[in-house]
Amino acid sequence: MRAGLTESSLNRFYLCSNTHPDAVAHLMENFDNIDWSFLSTNANPDAVRLLATNLDKIDWFILLTTAIATHWLCSRRLLLK
Numbered sequence: 001m002r003a004g005l006t007e008s009s010l011n012r013f014y015l016c017s018n019t020h021p022d023a024v025a026h027l028m029e030n031f032d033n034i035d036w037s038f039l040s041t042n043a044n045p046d047a048v049r050l051l052a053t054n055l056d057k058i059d060w061f062i063l064l065t066t067a068i069a070t071h072w073l074c075s076r077r078l079l080l081k
Contacts, residue, residue, distance in 0.1 A: 012038075019044040037062050 015023050016038035024046045027034050037059040039047055048068055051058050 014038075017041050019047070021046065024050070040068075041066055043068055 012033045012035050015033065016027065016035045018024075019042055021044065024042070024044045027039070028046065028050060034050075034057075036054075036057040039051060040059040040063040042048070042051075043066070051063070051068075
């Protein structure tokens, strides 16, 4: 586990929307802690990459209300793959 993060202090809902690099790194190492709805609000570049590689888990309703979706739709990176 990353320095500064303990199991007792983790709340997966808030962890998934946390843009701090250590929070996202923890999720990448602990896939079962991911709440995909909350991760769909996370603008951290590593979180966005995690979403892009797990399209079937994205909460599209939530994602489409965020700036992340605007970027993806404008760049069409996600829609063309």
